[in-house]
Amino acid sequence: MNTILLLNGLVGGVIFGAIYALIGCSLNVLCGVLRVVNFAHGEFIIAGSFLSYVLLTLFGLHPILSLPIVTIAFFLIGFGLYYLLIPRLAKSDEPETSSFLLMFGVSLMMIAAMMWIFEADIRAVEFSFDPINVSLLVIQDAYGEGRDGRVIVPTARLVALGINALLIIVLTYFLYRTLTGKAIRAAIMNREAIQIVGINIHSLSASAFGLAAALAGITGVVLAFVVPSIDPNGGQDISLIGFIIIVLGGLGHPVGALIAGILFGLVEQIATVFLPQAAAQMLGFIILITVIFVRPQGLMGRMTLR
Amino acid sequence: MAKSGTIKPDDFSEEISAQRLKSSLWYTIITVLILSCFLVPLQDGNLSFMFSLMMWVTLATGINFIAGFTGYMPFGYVAFYGIGTYVTAILVKVLGVSEYLAVPAAGLSGILLALLFAPTLRLNGIFFAIVSLSLAVVCQRLMSLLPEEITGGSHGLNLGVATDRTHGYYAMLIIMFVALVSASWLGQSRLGKALKAIRDDPDAADAMGIHVSRVRLYAWIMSAFFAALAGGAQAWFTGALDPITAFDVLITAKTVIYAMAGGLGTIIGPVVGTVTLVWIDEIVWQQFPVLNNFLLGLIITLLILFMPRGVVGSLMQHFPHLRKYIM
Amino acid sequence: MIPKIVLQLKGLNKSFGGLLAVKNVDMLVNESSISGLIGINGAGKTTLMNCISGIYRADSGSLDIMGVSCLNWSPHDIARLGVGRTFQIPRIFKRINLIDNVMVPALNDNTDNKTLYERATECLDKVKLYDLRHNNAEELSGGQQKLLELARIMMFNPRIILLDEPFAGVNPTLCRLMIERIKELKEQGKSFLLVSHDLTSIYQLSDHIYVLNQGQVISEGNVDYVRNDPEVIEAYLGNA
Ligand SMILES: Nc1ncnc2c1ncn2[C@@H]1O[C@H](COP(=O)(O)OP(=O)(O)OP(=O)(O)O)[C@@H](O)[C@H]1O
Ligand SMILES: [Mg+2]
DSSP states (O other), rough: HHHHHOOOOOOOHHHHHHHHHHHHHHOOOOHHHHEEEEEHHHHHHHHHHHHHHHHHHHHHHHHHHHHHHHHHHHHHHHHHHHHHHHHHHTTSSHHHHHHHHHHHHHHHHHHHHHHHHHHHHHOOOOOOSSSSSEEEEETTTSSSSTTTTTEEEEHHHHHHHHHHHHHHHHHHHHHHHHHHHHHHHHHHOOOHHHHHOOOOOHHHHHHHHHHHHHHHHHHHHHHHOOOOOEEEHHHHHHHHHHHHHHHEEEEEEEHHHHHHHHHHHHHHHHHHHHHHHHHHHHHHHHHHHHHHHHOOOOOSSOOOOO | OOOOOOSSTTTTHHHHHHHHHHHHHHHHHHHHHHHHHGGGGGGGGOOOHHHHHHHHHHHHHHHHIIIIHHHHTTTTTTTHHHHHHHHHHHHHHHHHOOOHHHHHHHHHHHHHHHHHGGGGGSSSSHHHHHHHHHHHHHHHHHHHHEEEEEEOGGGEEEEEGGGHHHHHHHHHHHHHHHOOOHHHHHHHHHHHHHHOOOOOOHHHHHHOOHHOOOOOOOOHHHHHHHHHHHHHHHHHOOOOHHHHTTTTTHHHHHHHHHHHHHHHTSSSHHHHHHHHHHHHHHHHHGOOOOTHHHHHHHHHHHHHHHOTTTHHHHHHHHHHGGGGTOO | OOEEEEEEEEEEEEETTEEEEEEEEEEEEEOOOEEEEESSTSSSSHHHHHHHSSSSSSEEEEEETTTETTTTHHHHHHHHHHHEEEEESSOOOOSBBBBHHHHGTTTSOOOOHHHHHHHHHHHHHHHOOOOGGGOOOOGGOOOHHHHHHHHHHHHOOOOOEEHHHHHTOOHHHHHHHHHHHHHHHOOOOOOEEEOOOOOOHHHOOOOEEEEETTTTTEEEOHHHHHHHHHIIIIIITTTO
C-alpha cells in the first residue's frame, strides 16, 4: 500500500517538478542576464492562467490552443516592461535589492488589477480531456482480495508534463544551440565583455525579459492543467517556490534551476504523502535555509554574483 | 610639518552649533507628533487611525536602523512584528501575564529572534532578501502549526475584553517615543557613523578596523526590538490576531515604502514619509478600497525608479545647503 | 644598527580556482621604510595586498606583523594590529561627508569628539580637500577620491601602510603633494608597501623594491639593482 502512495508521490513529483523547473529556469534567465530577481513572477504566471481562462470562457478556445497566443502576448509585455523599468534601475545605489523591491511593487499592482477584474474568488477552469484519468499501473490485490491498487493520473496532468518536457528541451536547445541563446548565456557569464563584443545589451536584455515573461505565461497555462483553479492571490506562493528553486540551483544558472526544480517537486510531493500538509510546505523553506548556509552558491552554481 | 593654514579656528564650534540646529528642528517635530498623539484619546479623536500612525512611524524608524543604516533590506521584517504580537497575546491569554510585562517581553522575544536569524547577515544583497522573506513565511506557518491551546492555530487568538484599548494606545506612544529618541541618538553617535560606512562599503569599513559583523548585529537587534514592541502594542490595542495578518508581507511592504518615501538613512525621512503617506492613505485611498494595493504598488515602483533616496534624501542630494538642517 | 622588521611574509600562496595568483612570496618590510612593489598588470600585486590585509584568505604561508603571526585574520583585526591600506579602485563611503569618511578608522579611538573632529579636518587639509569637507564623498572626482583615501589613512595613523596605486589618476601637482605626505609619514616612523605603475615615483620613494611577475618575486633589491636587473627589464619593460 505504501508503494502505491510512494509511486503516486513520484508521479506527482515529476509533474510538479517539471513546472517548478520551468519557473526556476525563467527566473534564472532574468536573474543571470539582468541581475533582477522577479518578485512578480508568480503574478505573471497567474496572469497567464487567467488569459487562457478568458480565451476559454469568451471564445471557447481550448487551453492548448491558447498557448501560442499567451506566449506571444507575454513576450511582448515582458519586452516592453523591460524598457519601462529596468534601464533606470542601474542608477540606483543598490540595483539588486532595488530590483526586488521594484518587482514587488509590480506584483502588488498585478494582484490588485487581477482582483479588480476577476474578483477575489477562485475560478475553476472547466475543460476536460477524454479520458479524464489514465491509470499508469495496476497492482493486483494491493488492498486485499479484489481491491487493486492503482497509480492514477489525470490526463490533463500528463499533457502538462508533455508540454513541459517539450518546453524544457526547446529551451535547452535554444540556450545552447542558437545564437541568441548563446548570447544570453554569455551575458550571464560576463555582462561587461558582451558589450565589447558588440552585442546590444539592451535588446538582448529585453529579449531575455520577454522570454522570461513568455515562459511565465506558458507556465500559467500549464499550471491550469495541473491545478484547474485560479486564485488571483496565489502568485506569491508560486514566487516563493521559484526563489527556493533558484537558490537551490544557483542564482543565475538556468540548468541548475531545471535540476533543482525537479528534485524539489519530488521531495515536496513525496513529503505530502507522509507528512501533514503544512509541515510538507515548510520542508521547502527548511531545505532552502539549510542550503543557503551550507552551500550559498547553490547545488550546481558557482559564486557568480558578488 | 607643512600646514596650509586654511583651517578655520572655530570649525568645531560651528559644527556643534550646526548639530544643535539639526537636533532642535528634529525635536520640535517629535514633540509636535508626540503631543498630538497624546491628546487624541482625551478629545475622543480617531483612536485607531492615530494608533496605526504611531505604529507605522515606529516600524519605519525601526527598519531604518537596518535598511537605512546598513543597507540590508529585510523582506521578512514582519517576522519580528508578528512574533511580538504572538508573544504578547500568548502571555496575556494563556499565562495570564499583565500587558505591562507582556509587551516588554515581546520586545525581548524580538531580540532573541534577531539573534537566531543573525547568521543570515552573512548573506548579502538579494540572497539576504530572499532568505529573510522565507523566514517570515516559516514563522507564519509555524504559528498555525503549533497546538491550538497555545497559538490558536490558523484561527489565531482573541483577547476579547481582557485588554484596555487606551492603555495599549499609550503603550504604543511610549514605544514610538523611545524609537525616535534611539534614532536621534544613533544619528549622531559613532555607532551610526560606523553603520553608514558599512552600508556604503563593508569591505573598506572592515579594513579600517570596524568589526563589521558585530556593529551590524547591533543595528539588526535594534531593528527587531522595535518591530516586536510595535507588534506587542498592536496585540494589546486590537485584542485579536491571526497568523495571516500578523505575518502579512504587506506589513513589510508598507514599512519599507513609508521609510523609503521619506528617505532611508536619514532620521527624519521615515517619520516624514510615514506621516504623509498614512494621512494620504486615510483621506484618499480609503475611498477606493479596491485600488488601495494597486496604488501602493505604483508608489513603490515610482519611488524606486525616480526617487530611490526618498523625498528627504533627494532634497539633501540636490540642495547641499539643506544638509545643515536635516538629521 | 639592524633595522626592525615590521612585516614579514614567508612562502605565501594564493590561487583562484586553477590560477596561482601569488606563488611562494617572501617579503620583508622594515620600520620607517618604503618598500616598492612593481609588476605588470595581473602580476598579483593587489592580490598580495588583499592577503596581507585579510580581505582574501591565503592558501598557505605565514604572515608576521610586528611579531604577531596573523595570516588570515579578519580585516578589522589586521587593521587593529596597525595596518592601514588604500584601494586600487578608491573605496570611499559615498553617502557620508568627507569629515565622517575620514573619521571612520578612528571611531574606536578613545578620544573626545572635538579632538577627533579637529584631527579629521587637519587630515583633509593636508590633501587639500578641506574646502569640500561637508560634501558627500560621491561628489568627488576619481582623483579626489584617491586623496580622500590618503587622508583617511593619515587619520588612521597605522604603523604599516599599504598603498595600492595611490597616484593613478591624480594630477602631477597633487601627485607631488602626495609624495610629500608619504615622505613625511615615513619620517614619523611609518612603514610602507607601495604599489604603483608610476616608476619615477616608485624609484624616487622606495628604499627597497620587489618585482612581481606571474605571482612570483623575480627580483628584489635597492632601486639601482632592480633598475638594471636584466630579468626585470625583460619582464616589465621587455617586448614593448
Ligand atoms: N577575485 C578574483 N577572482 C579570480 N581571479 C582573480 C581575482 N582577483 C585577481 N585575480 C587574478 O589574479 C591575478 C592577479 O591579479 P591582481 O589584481 O593581483 O593583479 P595586479 O598585479 O594588482 O594587477 P594591476 O596592475 O592590473 O592592478 C590576475 O590574473 C587576476 O585575473
Ligand atoms: Mg592591482
